[in-house]
Amino acid sequence: MKFIKRHISLIFxxxxxxLGLEFFIVFDRTTDxxxxxxxxxxxxxxxxxxxxxxxxFRAWDSHIEQVKELxxxxxxxxxxxxxxxxxxxSFESSLPNFYSLKLDAYLTVNELASVKSNLQKSSNILSIxxxxxxxxxxxxxxxxxxxxxxxxxxxxxxxxxxxxxxxxEVWNFLHAExxxxxxxxxxxxxxxxxxxxxxxxIDAVISAILTSWLFYLFxxxxxxxxxxxxxxxxxxxxxxxxxxxxLLFVAITVVMIAVFLVVVNVKEK
Amino acid sequence: MPNVITAHNLTLxxxxxxxxxxxxxxxxxxxxxxxxxxPSGSGKSTLLKSFYGNLSPExxxxxxxxxDMVEINKTNxxxxxxxxxxxxxxxKLINEWTVKQNVVLPLWxxxxxxxxxxxxxxxxxxxxxxSGKEEKYPMELSxxxxxxxxxxxxxxxxxxxxxADEPTGNLDEYxxxxxxxxxxxxxxxxxxxxxxxxxxxxxxxNIPYRHFTIDTNGSVYEVH
Numbered sequence: 035m036k037f038i039k040r041h042i043s044l045i046f047x048x049x050x051x052x053l054g055l056e057f058f059i060v061f062d063r064t065t066d067x068x069x070x071x072x073x074x075x076x077x078x079x080x081x082x083x084x085x086x087x088x089x090x091f092r093a094w095d096s097h098i099e100q101v102k103e104l105x106x107x108x109x110x111x112x113x114x115x116x117x118x119x120x121x122x123x124s125f126e127s128s129l130p131n132f133y134s135l136k137l138d139a140y141l142t143v144n145e146l147a148s149v150k151s152n153l154q155k156s157s158n159i160l161s162i163x164x165x166x167x168x169x170x171x172x173x174x175x176x177x178x179x180x181x182x183x184x185x186x187x188x189x190x191x192x193x194x195x196x197x198x199x200x201x202x203e204v205w206n207f208l209h210a211e212x213x214x215x216x217x218x219x220x221x222x223x224x225x226x227x228x229x230x231x232x233x234x235x236i237d238a239v240i241s242a243i244l245t246s247w248l249f250y251l252f253x254x255x256x257x258x259x260x261x262x263x264x265x266x267x268x269x270x271x272x273x274x275x276x277x278x279x280x281l282l283f284v285a286i287t288v289v290m291i292a293v294f295l296v297v298v299n300v301k302e303k
Numbered sequence: 304m305p306n307v308i309t310a311h312n313l314t315l316x317x318x319x320x321x322x323x324x325x326x327x328x329x330x331x332x333x334x335x336x337x338x339x340x341x342p343s344g345s346g347k348s349t350l351l352k353s354f355y356g357n358l359s360p361e362x363x364x365x366x367x368x369x370x371d372m373v374e375i376n377k378t379n380x381x382x383x384x385x386x387x388x389x390x391x392x393x394x395k396l397i398n399e400w401t402v403k404q405n406v407v408l409p410l411w412x413x414x415x416x417x418x419x420x421x422x423x424x425x426x427x428x429x430x431x432x433x434s435g436k437e438e439k440y441p442m443e444l445s446x447x448x449x450x451x452x453x454x455x456x457x458x459x460x461x462x463x464x465x466x467a468d469e470p471t472g473n474l475d476e477y478x479x480x481x482x483x484x485x486x487x488x489x490x491x492x493x494x495x496x497x498x499x500x501x502x503x504x505x506x507x508x509n510i511p512y513r514h515f516t517i518d519t520n521g522s523v524y525e526v527h
Contacts, residue, residue, distance in 0.1 A: 211398075216397075218355065218389060219385065219408055219409050220381045220382065220384030220386075220409075220413075221412045222381060225412060
């Protein structure tokens with residue numbers, strides 16, 4: 035019972051930290067593809083007097099990634115203004131040029147406004163439509179969810195670290211006497227901390243495996259049946275095999291730093 | 304016989320505290336049995352601590368086992384300590400380890416094989432009259448038994464120097480006798496140097512010994 039208690043008191047905060055980390059990784063991956071989806075689904079409309087190439091646009095703002103000219107005939111067709119072909123031709127020639135612009139990233143509302151103002155500096159450009167209200171509502175919702183989640187993860191990680199600091203105090207209480215005695219009999223730093231290192235390493239491995247298992251279950255059971263498009267579309271991003279190594283590395287690093295701090299703070303005198 | 308401990312004008316003290324041992328000059332030879340006595344607070348334990356590098360000299364020189372304790376580095380100090388046997392008044396046993404594990408601690412630190420550790424543990428526990436208690440934990444033993452485990456641990460590696468701080472301070476007569484017998488034997492048969500800090504030299508002691516005393520001013524004298 036004592037043995038289990040000793041291990042759980044380190045495994046629990048470690049899992050809290052690793053869950054925070056893995057949630058962060060998964061969230062980063064899924065939101066990245068969601069952002070890309072938003073980015074690819076978004077375009078702004080520009081109307082110009084003369085024809086413009088992608089380089090012309092880029093000269094005004096480097097965020098412009100793709101330019102597609104909208105055919106005037108199709109615009110007229112959609113408007114259904116005139117069925118007379120000869121009149122339509124002259125009407126077409128009097129129309130300005132319409133472009134749909136795609137951007138290189140999912141920009142903030144301010145950045146989007148900056149792109150618009152840069153393009154407006156061109157005397158050739160007559161009008162720009164950024165569809166800002168629809169963009170803004172999506173962007174704000176997305177930003178809010180991202181911020182909330184990151185705050186939650188940060189909070190979890192801080193609690194995890196506090197629990198580890200508490201555990202370090204417990205270790206100090208449990209092992210300081212033993213380490214002092216060993217030091218008096220000439221044990222090296224490694225020998226003195228060997229018991230603690232072994233225990234911490236076992237706990238780090240158990241924590242990494244448990245966290246990986248939780249995410250594996252999350253991916254294979256919950257995500258499949260969930261209604262969340264963002265997760266369903268990115269089910270592969272929820273947990274990757276390589277994540278085990280990231281979790282293991284972080285867990286071992288955290289416990290080794292904790293062990294080192296405990297060991298060096300044990301003074302013989 | 305070569306000197307095991309040599310002190311010249313040795314002054315000891317704790318940080319931000321006055322000097323406790325002042326200008327002590329003495330030498331202890333291989334095979335000597337030395338009692339250090341003195342009133343409480345005179346610096347007996349402080350002097351002993353300096354022999355195993357727990358306290359660095361403030362001035363003067365101190366050489367233990369050929370190593371200058373003023374200049375000694377961590378590696379050499381660790382090496383020196385693996386050749387010392389130290390006994391404490393409060394035993395300093397590792398409570399979460401068994402009696403056997405405590406006894407073989409110096410052998411384990413020096414990387415001896417399990418077989419050697421087992422043999423030594425059996426032999427030493429027989430000598431300290433604790434056969435059959437190998438798997439007990441220190442807290443399951445009486446004070447006298449715990450101190451005998453401490454002495455067995457000190458003897459485990461056949462050290463060239465045994466340092467004992469009030470080893471029989473709170474013990475019953477039986478345990479005290481066992482401990483004095485063991486130390487006498489180590490000194491007499493193995494020529495181990497033994498330095499014991501004590502309030503009282505035992506009434507019956509079977510081998511010749513030297514007696515150092517520390518007065519309240521921190522001066523160390525040999526009593527002839």
